[in-house]
Amino acid sequence: MSGKKMKSSKQMGRKKHYLEPETVDLEYDEFSPSAPNFSTGTIPLQYRETSHYLRHSGGVQEDDVAPSAPPLDHMDQVYGYETTSFDAVCVPPPPSLSEWEEDQQLQLEQQKSRADGEKKEQQSEQQMAQGDGAGGCSGTGATSPSRIQIADLPPVSEVDARNALLGMVTEHCCWGRSAARHMSIGKILSSSAFHYEIQTFTEKRETSWAFMPHGGGEVDGPRCGPAPRPWDIPADPTDLFRSEMKVLQVPHTASVKTCHRCRGAGSLLCQECHGKGWTRCLSCHGDGWGSDSAGNKERCFFLPIFHSRKRSPGRVACPPCDSYGQIRCYISLTITWKANTSEHIVAKCSSLPEDLIRQVSGQVVYEEEGPRIPPLNHFADPTINLASTQLVLNHNRQWPDQRILAQRQQVRMVPVTEVHYTWKRRTGKFYLYGYEHKVYAPDYPQTCCWGCSIL
Secondary structure: OHHHHHHHHHHHHHHHHHHOOOOOOOOOOOOOOOOOOOOOOOOOHHHHHHHHHHHOOOOOOOOOOOOOOOOHHHOOOOOOOOOOOOOOEEOOOOOOHHHHHHHHHHHHHHHHHHHHHHHOHHHHHHHHHHOOOOOOOOOOOOOOOEEOOOOOOOOOOHHHHHHHHHHHHHOOOOOOOHHHHHOEEEEEEEEEEEEEEEEEEEEEEEEEEEEEEOOOOOOOOHHHOOOOOHHHOOOOOOOOOOOEEEEEEOOOOOEEEEOOOOOOOOEEEOOOOOOOOEEOOOOOOOOOEEEOOOOOEEEOOOOOEEOOOOOOOOEEEOOOOOOOOEEEEEEEEEEEEEEEEEEEEEEOOOOOOHHHHHOOOOEEEEEEEEOOOOOOOOOOOHHHHHHHHHHHHHHHHOOOOOEEEEEEEEEEEEEEEEEEEEEOOEEEEEEEEOOOOEEEOOOOOOOOOOOOOOO
8 A cells, every 4th residue: 555655645746747848048049950869759847847837828829719800899990990809990071162162063964065056956957967976065064065977988998808817717726718719799888896894993991990000109190280181181193094002001090909819928929849948850750760762760850940039939930010019090191183084886777796896096076174074965977866865974973982083085986887798699798897807707708618627
């Protein structure tokens, strides 16, 4: 009995010695191999004790859920930003008297333009007979609309049509050239397509809480003065009708908080070694011996990798605070300028896809730019007038949470030629569009040469 009691007391003594290890300060040079001289996978007691001490010390543990941002209730209450969160929230612009006056003047100008349109109907018909297909009205504050005299469409001869078709056929390796060379070209009908486009340049402002590491220095907090409202902060775009984005810090909203990730410790447990301070050798798996190409046993020269940073083995710097233990929280203002574009195409040839009209050059017959522009009301083509009225109205109402800085519209005329042909008692037609004389031939008779077979 006495022997058993003495044995149990020794076991209790060893257990007590393991639970209360002696504190060991380890300092290793990260740029030189400083591992102790051992070759087996057994880790000395001092490393196990140090790892055990780190796992049971303060700070964020491995099983803790890492918060992505500080708690919202820990943020300071800033006047005018009470509903701000870490998610970006769009702030609508305040209504201004100048915008209201612009809307009123725009309505009056539109009413006046409608009355003037009836009086100028006879004059528009004369201009249309002379070849002037442009027309419009100018709004208050807008640059005077530019009406450009429409030049006569260049005539397309039979030679030009055949050469354009041959150039398109050579781009398709399986198309035969015999049809393009020997077809009989009949009627050549010239027309035009109108491409209407409107752009509205808007500004959007969003606010959200943000944070960054704080390593000291002055903090622009509420004690420096009241925070300005989002739309009171001056910011201008680089160019009009150019999309861009800027991120600014709202003045007088910064404050210093304890890091939410490491809770002020400045470091976290290493995810590779899990706080042990070392990782097992992947070559010998901790055995200390390996095999050469001939199968002979040799000592492994890859020692276990020790993760030690001065007096914190097994720990890494906290990313949110960059090991400072503190973060600076502030309200971020994101300003986005965007050119919103809408368009409408009127083509007399229904067989010609609208996408082709967008891709070729044409002649600008009307353009206008200003803070707000009225719709066209007496253009030569009534379809363009209707499309302009609908698109201008949509652009003025589509973005209520953004501010309209400028608008512009233009009408572009694209020449279109319809060519009829006959080849081997088969009739068809193809189209030439744009000043480049691009060809659209959906029913070309030789789309597959004799050397191709369809499986």
